[in-house]
Amino acid sequence: MNRSAAPTAVPPAPRAHAVRIAVALTAGAALTLSATACSSGDGNHAAGTAGTDIASVARAGVRDGGTLRWAVDSVPRTLNAFQADADADTSLVAGATLPAMFRLDAHGRPAADTDFLKKADVSATQPRQVVTYELNPKAKWSDGRAVGIADFTAQWKALGGTNTAYWTSRNAGYDRIAAIKQGKDASHIEVTFSTPYADWRSLFSPLYPKSVTGDPDAFNDGARTALPVVAGPFAVKGVDSKAGTVTLVRNASWWGQRAKLDQLVLTAVPRDKRAAALAAGKLDLADIDAGALSTVKKTRGLAVRKAPDAAYAQLALNGSAGPLADEKVRHAVAQAVDRKAIAAAVLKPLGLPAVALGNHLVLPSQDGYADHSSALGKASLQQAQAALADAGWKQSTAKAGDQAAGPGRSAASGALTVVEPARAVTKAGKQLSLRFVLPAGSPTLDDVGGRIAKMLSAIGIRTEITKVDGTSYFQDHIAAGDFDLALYSWPGTAYPATDDTPIYAKPVPAPDGSLSVAQNYTRVGTDQIDQLLDRAGSELDAGAARSLTAQADARIWAAAGSIPLYQRPAVVALRTTVANAGAFGFETPRFQDIGFRK
Template identity: 45%
Template sequence: MSHDGVGPRAVARPVAFLTAGVLVLPALAGCSEQDEAGRPSAGQDIAAAERDRVADGGTLHWAVDAVPETLNTFQADADATTSRVAGAVLPALYRLDVNGRPQRNPDYLESAEVVEREPRQVVLYKLDQQAVWSDGREIGAADFAAQWRALSGKDTAYWTARNAGYDRIEKIERGANDLEVRVTFKKPYADWQSLFTPLYPKDVTGTPDTFNDSARRGLKVTAGPFTVDEVDRASGDVTLKRNPRWWGRPAKLSELVLRAVPRDGRAAALAAGRLDLAEIDASQARRITSAGREGKAAQGAPLTHGPGAALTPGRALRSWAIAHGSDEEAAEEEITARKKRARAALKYAGQQSSLRGFTVRRSLEPSFTQLALNGSEGPLADERVRRAVARALDREELAEVVLKPLGLPAEPVGSHLALAGQHAYADGSGALGGQDTEEAQALLSDAGWVAGGPVKKEKKSKKAAGAERSEGADGTGDDGAYIVGGTDDKPGGRRGAGPGDGGAVLAPAPLAEVQRTALLVQAAELDGRRVAGKDGDGGKPAEKAEKTEKSEKAEKNLAQDGAKRLGPGAPGAYAPKGTAAPGRAAAGPLARNGKPLSLRFVLPSGPGSQPLRAVGERIARMLDEVGIRTQISKVADDSYFKDHIASGEYDLALYSWPASAFPATDARPIYAKPVPAADGSLNVEQNFTRVGTDQVDQLFDQAVAELDPEESRALVRKADARIWAAAGSIPLYQRPQLTAARTNLANAGAFGFQTPFYEDMGFLKKS
């Protein structure tokens, strides 16, 4: 998942929630004014068009992250591309609408309902009369039964990643005729609509051998608008072709090619004509938007970005002077550099010209980014400290950091278990409370963390000491750590520039102190005297530095002169001595039992994770204001989740979860209370915060067994309130969804919640 964030791959709902959404269903359930779930924060953006406006034929090249290791979505190594293929070629009995709510798919089901509740829950499926597999065989009870046996968990020879829901089935039988399937449950199951999507043919699920192997490299038998034609690992293409046996609306496209292209190379691939549709990051979105604006400007107008855009007239003149100067060696180097810049600018300009044929479509993903607090050990094992962290956060401000620059609604997420628009959504954040600095400090004080407490000095290795001072060259490991706030007797506010963050300064000391320090240094230099920093820092005034009348006068003059030149309130203006600093000053460092309150904050270091780092750095500043210091450690993206989140090697971290239409089933392992395993380890399932309660588990169990939809949703909302109160994770914002699409491509783009209608995608007819 991850662009704005790095998140664990969810296997719980492989198709319906990771492939994103689609066109419009003929009839969709709306959100009433009284509906507590409300409406989605952002609508989909897919350039919707009627089918008669879409040309028949053509090939759509759609970017994916990788060629999938398997085409079986129920295996552990399935990924988002696996889900995308399944959505185009296999039956989905239910699909999500624009509000993220499940709707019966009429292409496969005439009806599906609970026909008995006592003594056992029975669901009767009535299949569409034309529903057949690509080999001509009718879809029927045998396919349902084979999938149930494979996923029930009873036969360990099947390599399955999950069995939730299937383990509650008692038997599957043929109904009154071949088009009816009767499913009997041994335990009530509220989320029965989540089952059999996707539905595989019995050719795949019938035996462990076929389940484990036959669907890894291809699917011979399918039942969707497309079929799998070829999986070419060498070229990185998965080619899907129009299904001649498809009984629904015929696919408009002749071919759909899923092409593996790294995210950082997608702008170039779009410009080269290798892609028609691609999810992109914010920087690529800005580039495509700029290309469109440049296309509307006068021909020959200079580029305002890219290679050479930063070459000011002064720099250009200097470059020309060196290239034509008397220093032959310098001239040769400058001429070579000028040629290199010219080639790069020419290439970039050509790409920009090609990118004018694309537009950026924007929505919000059906997933959210959260701040995870590891409650297994250390200060965060205390619920009061976790709650203090949460109360220190301004979640609206954090949402704005990521979403406002993209023109998307910057609304904080109010639930762990659903997103706005989905049935189970309700804002449960009131169970914890909003941003409140005083309340956060009171919670910390109650937990024994006090300002000014004695701190025991600990000997540090050279490596650890270096990690506090600056960030490693590669931004990874311990050498990539730096302190936000202060430790021991050292005030915070300094750090090294990290990769991708533009050298932004984190957690600065109060502004008045910075201004005064600068004035002291300058005044002392005027007096011919150096002001040495404590411990040889050189960036802070010595505690016992003496001022002469000359330095005091110089300080006053500098302050007045600076104020005149920059004007009142100008960034970086020097304030006269004694001027109060704007805003709140950071709280002093807290300590308990001789140890400072410092949390390790792990963030990914990759170029696509810059927005996540910006959020992390803003969080660190907020925590510093209540006295919580953070040690930010930037680690490589490929080890971020595996070596830190999953293994519990962190205090604070940011990652994302997909939102499910069936939270009673899918969210339980994410928030279940960890239990000791037989070998003495802790079984956390997917609860990487290690925070859980018996009450939350009980509410999930009740919700999944409650067949009344309203009662089940009420129980889910109660569970969410308990999760908020435990403060193991703090939902922040819904992730942005940015998609580059050809301007003539219809019914595809930023799908939001809705499941894609692959058969309606295509290129507009020329008019």
């Protein structure tokens, strides 16, 4: 989960452990990519944060047959979840058609998926860590071959990072594997690691057949538009880019509980058209924006499911240059933002708990969640003003007042709104002004961004809110570092030591003299954060790993490059006849159980 791509709005519920992409901060949409998410061991959930809201029905109550039309944002650019341009729609297809060794519950806890895996555990730690997988002997590919060691070995070699002929998005975890061999029989596979790897459960999910991973051409191009060989309750019948559909059909060779649906058709529908499409009977299931709630609620035969999503919203502070290169100024911005008020504004109208997010690495609906925001010091206007003064920014006596750009006033890169403080802070005669870049066309972003700008004006900071084309927002502005402040989101993850390291790792100079930032688009990091996450990733004791992750999160807060705001809401509209679907949160869907009530 290590490459960014042009974002597309997609439902992030079903996800594969492959790619992480930034998520746009719309009310119910996500510019996400695939990601697994969970947290092992005991822990606490934030009060009232239910993990899912699903229209649960026993299999006996689901009729056999039918076609369910599920809205997505676009046809997947690839069906290979380990490529850079994979997205959440890629993960949706992979989840329905391919093996995954572990599935997640409502709070992101992993458990072996017994359709594929009887059990897996660490069978040795000395001289090296060995994980032994006992596969379900019934598991087979649609070409009749048993799921086995050849598939594990081919995926390791494709994703291990040693063969550059494979165009992979990342190598994390696979690059720690030293050897794979058969155990006592064909169902037992022993994976030996060169260095301890705490997040071993993240591997081989999804698992592609050796026909895809065993050859660079098949990996790079062959699996982009077709999956001829599958091992899941569904198979890929076809991808129609012109019609905007991916059609999945019941897999006749599936050994598990038979899929209830005949077909699952993923249908590309713009978010602003989904309520109408649902009302017209053209869709059965769709993530929707909060603005469409009233329309859906008024339509007979439709229902709404809401839950915290497996993603979080954040305010990003670009620390590479300008005033925000000073940690004291970043602290001032962070302390001036009333996160609780922002969470309430977004979540309360949806009837969800208005929990201000206090952790970068674990979300409130996950085990092990704890608020570490106190590492910033007390959040208050007084503290923020003191931090600015300590950084040399003094409050002027001149009054300006809030003002918005008038008709016709715009910046070259998009519409501009200026929020002036009543009393500006200045340094060496220069006013402290920050450029806040947002994608155009999002009422939620407009509201959240405007609230933050007002909060900053209270401590003397001038804000220029610049709206840019949403399709180029991420690549041209966030990844390029063309912002002071920005709003975007990240998927949650079960494996922060693996998945979040690229997001918070200290940027380093590249050979060409540029700054290599991986996914750390705030350009803020420290050696201590890197060391703590590295230790957490190698710690096989779950309690000790959680402690190291918590310490890393406190240091991320103190660096003040990213200010978490709230766990994003998932708002899903569906026909009242739809069974076993809804707002999944972290939970892995059981695609074979999805269907229509009898």
